[in-house]
Amino acid sequence: MANESAFDNVVASGLTGVITNTTAYGVLAAGTTATSDIQNVGTGNAGQVLTSNGAAALPSFEDAVGGGEGAKMWVNLDGDGVIAINVSYNVTSITDNDDGDYTITIATDFSSANYCTQLNAAPDVDIGEATYTTDNLTAGTVRVLTADATGTIEEDALVDVVCFGAQ
Numbered sequence: 001m002a003n004e005s006a007f008d009n010v011v012a013s014g015l016t017g018v019i020t021n022t023t024a025y026g027v028l029a030a031g032t033t034a035t036s037d038i039q040n041v042g043t044g045n046a047g048q049v050l051t052s053n054g055a056a057a058l059p060s061f062e063d064a065v066g067g068g069e070g071a072k073m074w075v076n077l078d079g080d081g082v083i084a085i086n087v088s089y090n091v092t093s094i095t096d097n098d099d100g101d102y103t104i105t106i107a108t109d110f111s112s113a114n115y116c117t118q119l120n121a122a123p124d125v126d127i128g129e130a131t132y133t134t135d136n137l138t139a140g141t142v143r144v145l146t147a148d149a150t151g152t153i154e155e156d157a158l159v160d161v162v163c164f165g166a167q
Helices: 006-012
Strands: 027-030 038-042 048-051 060-063 073-078 084-089 091-098 101-106 116-123 131-135 141-147 156-164
Touching: 038 060, 073 091, 073 101, 084 091, 101 156, 116 141, 141 156
Parallel strands: none
Antiparallel strands: 027 038, 048 060, 073 084, 073 156, 091 101, 101 141, 116 156, 131 141
């Protein structure tokens, strides 16, 4: 037949085409080995990555390594006028203490007040260059102050805060 596929030929020769050496949600790898053309690599564990072991070997799951962990808390907020959370992760609420002075409450606290913060603020057009700092870090809150180029505390249209550390 003109439209006959390789799969049709396999089924016609009595094979089902069903792979039976699988694990639920497992990763299959193709290649010729002593046992099969298709090998089940398995599922790995949370936090692991699939790593190549070269052209002649199956890949394997290994613990991810790197320079640290991902962000444990982040928020993008509208700090101008009535403040509001635009989008966030691991944030319970924000408090408008005063113009340019915000306290962010963290849903799952850090293990201590010794964590890293990264801030970014986009000033209103009339403010000019923005400066920003954190103040009074606790395991469960971070206070952010935004200011104009002269150091005067001012509201900023957009404030981003990202925190890294142990929880």
